[in-house]
Amino acid sequence: MAAKILANLIVMGSGILGRALVQAYRQALQNASKSGVAQEAFQNPIRRGRKIMTEQEARAILGVTENTAWEEILKRYDSLFENNAKNGSFYLQSKVHRAKECLETVYQSKGPDTAAG
Missing domain, CATH: 1.10.287.110 (DnaJ domain)
Structure with a gap:
């Protein structure tokens, strides 16, 4: 019985953590697009590495x-x-x-x- 409860907690916890990571990633993309960082990184990916x-x-x-x-x-x-x-x-x-x-x-x-x- 305890193993079943522990397995359910692990599955539920990983689902919650996964959703939180996806939400944080989306928010980071929105913030980057607002500040123009994402577009700059997209336009100059090679030049920055070879400065x-x-x-x-x-x-x-x-x-x-x-x-x-x-x-x-x-x-x-x-x-x-x-x-x-x-x-x-x-x-x-x-x-x-x-x-x-x-x-x-x-x-x-x-x-x-x-x-x-």
């Missing part, structure tokens, strides 16, 4: 200026990369790596003396 980092953003991430030597940039990169590898996030670690890559192309285009590679 190219600007030189200014790369410098801000690494905390360097335009006058910073390449060796100092490498020191900042190593420090930030290792700190995020130990107790940071993979997302921040990848941002630091992308910033170094961005600045590496900038320094290489300036001349062979500025970037050691």
